[in-house]
Amino acid sequence: MEINKKFFYVTTPIYYVNDVPHIGHxxxxxxxxxxxxxxxxxxxRVFFLTGTDEHGSKIEKEALSRGITPKELADNVHIKxxxxxxxxxxxxxxxxxxxxxxxxxxxxxxxSELFTKGDIYLSDYEGWYCIPCETFxxxxxxxxxxxxxxxxLVEKIKEKSYFLKLKKYEDRLLKHIExxxxxxxxxxxxxxxxxxxxxxxxxLSVSRTSFKWGIQAAENPEHVIYVWFDALIxxxxxxxxxxxxxxxxxDKSINELNKLDKSDKLNELSISxxxxxxxxxxxxxxxxxxxxxxxxxxxxxxxxxxxxxxxPKTVFAHGWWLMDGKKMSKSLGNVVNPVEIINKxxxxxxxxxxxxxxxxxxxxxxxxxxxxxxYNSELANDLGNLVSRLTAMIKKYKNGVVPxxxxxxxxxxxxxxxxxxxxxxxxxxxxFSKILEEIFLFINKVNKYINDGAPWKIDLxxxxxxxxxxxxxxxxxxxxxxxxxxxxxxxxxxxxxINTLLNIKSFLLCNEFVPAEDIFKxxxxxxxxxxxxxxxxxxxx
Ligand SMILES: [Zn+2]
Numbered sequence: 001m002e003i004n005k006k007f008f009y010v011t012t013p014i015y016y017v018n019d020v021p022h023i024g025h026x027x028x029x030x031x032x033x034x035x036x037x038x039x040x041x042x043x044x045r046v047f048f049l050t051g052t053d054e055h056g057s058k059i060e061k062e063a064l065s066r067g068i069t070p071k072e073l074a075d076n077v078h079i080k081x082x083x084x085x086x087x088x089x090x091x092x093x094x095x096x097x098x099x100x101x102x103x104x105x106x107x108x109x110x111x112s113e114l115f116t117k118g119d120i121y122l123s124d125y126e127g128w129y130c131i132p133c134e135t136f137x138x139x140x141x142x143x144x145x146x147x148x149x150x151x152x153l154v155e156k157i158k159e160k161s162y163f164l165k166l167k168k169y170e171d172r173l174l175k176h177i178e179x180x181x182x183x184x185x186x187x188x189x190x191x192x193x194x195x196x197x198x199x200x201x202x203x204l205s206v207s208r209t210s211f212k213w214g215i216q217a218a219e220n221p222e223h224v225i226y227v228w229f230d231a232l233i234x235x236x237x238x239x240x241x242x243x244x245x246x247x248x249x250x251d252k253s254i255n256e257l258n259k260l261d262k263s264d265k266l267n268e269l270s271i272s273x274x275x276x277x278x279x280x281x282x283x284x285x286x287x288x289x290x291x292x293x294x295x296x297x298x299x300x301x302x303x304x305x306x307x308x309x310x311x312p313k314t315v316f317a318h319g320w321w322l323m324d325g326k327k328m329s330k331s332l333g334n335v336v337n338p339v340e341i342i343n344k345x346x347x348x349x350x351x352x353x354x355x356x357x358x359x360x361x362x363x364x365x366x367x368x369x370x371x372x373x374x375y376n377s378e379l380a381n382d383l384g385n386l387v388s389r390l391t392a393m394i395k396k397y398k399n400g401v402v403p404x405x406x407x408x409x410x411x412x413x414x415x416x417x418x419x420x421x422x423x424x425x426x427x428x429x430x431x432f433s434k435i436l437e438e439i440f441l442f443i444n445k446v447n448k449y450i451n452d453g454a455p456w457k458i459d460l461x462x463x464x465x466x467x468x469x470x471x472x473x474x475x476x477x478x479x480x481x482x483x484x485x486x487x488x489x490x491x492x493x494x495x496x497x498i499n500t501l502l503n504i505k506s507f508l509l510c511n512e513f514v515p516a517e518d519i520f521k522x523x524x525x526x527x528x529x530x531x532x533x534x535x536x537x538x539x540x541x
Contacts, residue, residue: 051096
C-alpha cells in the first residue's frame, strides 16, 4: 500500500526576518496548512514546508541599526514566526531557515552545478538596486528615479557579478506555461507573466560583493549569492535535494548516507525524503503573494530547467489584505496583528474568516464588523448551536446512546456525499471560500431538518413517534460527523472538539474518511462532556 501512496508537497514563501509577522504571513501559511491537512486526511504522503529567509543586505543593515549581528536578528525574529504558526495550529513538517547548514550546502551545490554547466558566468554588473525589495532594476523601470515597487530611492551599483542565463530558457519556459494550465494560478495571472517574458529577459545577476551577510559562492568567496537565488532554493533543500544528488552522483546507499551525520535532526529529515525527492518535488504547490509571482514563475522555473528538475505543479498567487479599505501600513497604524486576534477570539475563527471572506487569489478587506458578524452568525449560531443542541438531545432522550436501527434521511446524506466527492477538485483549484460556503449550506440544511422535525413535539408514547425521533437523531449525528470532517482542514481545533463530543478520534489521526456506519455502531455512546465551540461575542469583548 505504502508504495502506491500519492505524494503532495506544499510550500509557503519563506518569510523575511526584518520584521515581525503580520496577517499576510498568517494568510499564506494557513492556506498551505489547509491543503496539507486535507491531503493527509485523503491518504497522501504530504510534506509541508515553511520557514524564514534570513540573508541579504536589508537584514545586515537592520541588524547593524539594532546593534546586533544579522544571525542574532534572525534568531530573534524567526521565533516570532514559529510562535505565530504554533498558535495558528500550523502543521508544517519542517520550518526551514536559510541559515540552516543543509540549506547553505544546497545553495552552494546548485550554484556550482550551474556554474560548471555554463549557465552561471562571471561578468560586470552596473545598474540600480532597491535594497528594501532586494531587487535589481533596469533604468527604464524606475519611476522618477525611485523603485517602481516601493517608491523608495534606489542605489547605483557597479561591481563584478555572477549572472544566470535566462534568455537561453525563455522559449522552453513559455512553452511550459502555455502547455500546463495548472502551472500559474489563478489563470488571470498568467498573461502578466507571459508578457513579462515576451518583453525579453536579461540575464540575472546572482551574486553581490558589496556586503557580507549571505551564502558565499564556493568558487569565489568574495561573492555572496543573491538573496532570491538563495531563498528559492529552500524548496529544493526541504524536499531533500542534497541527498538525492549525493545518491545519484556517488551511488551511495541510504545506509551510507545515514552514517553522514546521525546527530543532525535536519539531515535525518532530508534523508527520509531522499528516495522520494522527485516524487515530492514534481507535485510542489508553491503558495505565494502576488507581489512575488515573477520570482516564482520566471527565475525559479528557469533555475530548475537549468538543473534538469521537473517544474513544480502549481504556483498560486494570492491577494493582499486591506484594512477597512486601506492598505495596511505601520504609518497608518492599521496593521492587523494576528496574535491579538488569536488571543481574543481563538485561532479557528481567524482561519475561518480569512478563508471564507474572499475568493482565494483576490484582495480582501479585513473589517472587525464583518469578522464579528461571521463569528456570531455562522460559527456561534449556525455551527455551534447545531452541535450543542443535538448532543443535548441525544443525552436527554437517549441517555447519550446514538439510535442504531433508524432510517437515515436520504437528502442529507446525498448532499454530504456530493460535497465529499467534490472536495478534491475544489482543493486542487484552491476554492477555499466555495468549499466553506457549501459546508455551511449543509450545516443550515441540518438545522432546518431538525427544526422541521421538532423532536421536542414528537409524541414518544407512540411507536411511530420513537422511530421518527430515532431517525432525526441518527441522521443529524451522522451529518455532524460529516461536518466535523469537512471543517477539519479549516478549523482543526473545532473539529477536534466536535469529535471529543461525539466520542471519536481526531481526524489528525486519520488518513481516510471512515464511513459513519463503521463509527456509530449498535450501542455507541457520545461523550458526557459539554464543550462550548464558540462563545458568543458581546460588544464588550
Ligand atoms: Zn523597492
